[in-house]
Amino acid sequence: MKFLKLSLAASVALGAFSTASFAQPLEDAIKGIDVSGYLRYRFNSDYYDNGGNNNSNSNNTHRWKAVADFKAPVADxxxxxxxxLYNNESNNVNHGNTYPGQGSGLGSGKDGSFGVSTFNAVITPDSTATTVIIGKQRLATPVTNAGDDDRGxxxxxxxxxxxxxxxxxxxxxxxxxDDVHKGYDLGDNSGTSVTKPLxxxxxxxxxDTAYGHFGAQLWGFYIQDAVDALGFGELSWNNATFDIALxxxxxxxxxxxxxxxGALHPTSNGAGTASIQGVPTNRANISEANDLFVINLGANFAQEYNVPLDVKLGWVTNFQDGTAVTxxxxxxxxxxxxxxxxxxxxTGISTSALLNRGVAGFGSEQEISVFYGAIGYSMVDSRLRIGLDYVWGNNETKWKGYRNSEDIDFQEITPRISWKHNKNLTISGYYAYLMTDAPNEYYTDPVTGNDRRLEDEDRQRVRVEVKYSF
Incomplete structure (x- = not known):
């Protein structure tokens, strides 16, 4: 008998043919499976200028994302x-940086994360209106963002x-x-995750009533070794034109x-050398008591008055020592x-307990007050929308034992535009311009113990997004 040496490709091909009789036709295999998701491209151009320190920087990024969710039909x-999920968030072009032409991927580098984003079983008993989801799933809560791939x-x-x-x-x-600061192994687009129970x-x-729709929700969270207690509540009302939410x-x-x-907020006094997931720290150095209050008023005059105009006004503030509530x-x-x-x-403001920015630290007292308004007008059969956002705010932080406070005023102006080409394809963009007004005086930095000067800053971002949903 003459033996043949087969290439790997030929061997795989023969193996596939030999088992074909046990396989289902593709049409039968996928029958009844629903597929939904989107393809999205984003271009961001960010510019930063701190005039007092003669420091400016620009950074351009190309970002591609594809999401496909397959839902099998219910059986028993x-x-x-x-x-x-495919999510390439790291293609930095970095025009205008210290080393021009050297960026992470230069807009077309290696692929980012690609893999399984959700994998779960859904149980729906006949005897009760109950749904049980077991496995890897998106975290759709008020303090997370399922649309940005937060999952558990x-x-x-x-x-x-x-x-x-x-x-x-x-x-x-x-x-x-998704947006935990990279390098701390606490969950980000690199595939790491937090292993403390949530x-x-x-x-x-x-x-629904004759006076409109009334809604309420109340959430509670606990995370071992991170969040002793976190609560979120909302009261809302809306009718065909107006809406309000507290x-x-x-x-x-x-x-x-x-x-x-502690891995995200190192101690300010330098004491202790214990390491939590590779980051030197001895305690969290973050305000224990945090809260945030938002009141939002809105109106949309399209349905009742046939005027394609929408507006909203709001106020954001806090009463506890910090604002880390998400x-x-x-x-x-x-x-x-x-x-x-x-x-x-x-601005020194963030609502996330997991990010190492905008959190004043243990022993501080932070007071924020932010007013915002937005207006939008639709035309061309509501396919084209133009809008304008305006924000004015103040953030004052006082550190216990230090001689003065950090007091920052800021304004943001953001024009927006979007075009709904069809029911699947939307093209949108905005230009955001943020200006901060600092007191231009020296204060004692509570982290380093050194004096430093607060300077006015300008930050700008241009975003263009193309999104195809299916």
Missing amino acids: NVAFNLGI TGILALNSDLEGFTFAAGAFDSWSI YALAGIYGV QYALAKLDNSNSSIL LNDDGTAFKYAGALWWQNNA
């Missing part, structure tokens, strides 16, 4: 879901047996937040030596306007 009250592995149960009410309970032994309880109510979040953070927050600082619950003022170090 059980269905399975699989989500595939565990179990979530929802029940709606009582008319008008939905109750939820969840337990996750590991979870990931628990959640919620009650949501809604009822939102309040309160958090008591774990400031003990074992807190994982896990993701762009959690979808809070109804802000603007694009930049809570997502950089210029």
Whole structure:
């Protein structure tokens, strides 16, 4: 008998043919499976200028993202879901930097994260209006952002047996937040995750009346070695034209030596050399008591008055020592306007306990007051919308034992435009301009103990986004 030497490709091909009789036709295999998701491209151009220190910088990024969720049909009250994610967030062009032409990927470098984003079983018993999700799933809560791929592995149960009410309970032994500062191994786009258990309880109510729709929700969270207690509540009302929402979040953070927050907020006095996940620290050095209050008023005159105009006004403030009440600082619950003022170090404001910016630290007293307004007008059969956001705010931080405070005023002006080409394709963009007004005086830095001068800053961002949903 003559033996043949087969290439690897030929061997695989023959193997596929030999087992073909046991396979299903593709059409039968995918019958009944729903597929949804989107393809998105974003271009960001960021510019920073700190005139007093003669420091300026620009950075351009190209970002591609693809999400596909496959939902299998229900069989015997059980269905399975699989989500595939491609997320390239690291292609920095860096025009105008110290070393021009040298960036991370130069806009077309190696691929970023690609893999399974969700993988879970959904159980829906016939005898009750209950849904149980077991496995890897998105974290759709007021303090996380499921749209930005915040996710956890565990179990979530929802029940709606009582008319008008939905109750939820969840337990996750590991979870990931997309925008945690990279390098701390606490969950980001590199694939790492937090391994401290997260628990959640919620009650949501809604009822339609002759006077409009009334809604309420209350959430509670606990995270071992991070968050001793976190609560979020909202009261809302809306009719065909007007809406109002009152939102309040309160958090008591774990400031003990074992807190994982210490990896993000190193001690200011330099004491201790213990390492938490590779970062030297001895305690969290973050305010234990945090809260945030938001009131939002809105109106849309299109339905009742046939005027394609929408407006909203709001106020944001706090009453406790800090504002760290979320896990993701762009959690979808809070109804802000603007694009930049809570997502950089210029204003000193952040709502995330997991980011190492905008958190004043243990022994500080932070007071914020932010007013915002937004207006939008639609035309061309509501396919084209132009809008303008305006934000004015103040952030004053006082550190115990230091001679003065950090007092920053800021304004942001953000024009927006979007074009809905069809039901699937939307093209949008904005230009955000943030200006800060610092007191231009020296103060004692509580982290280093040195004197430094606060300077005015200008930050700008141009964003263009193309999104195809299916």
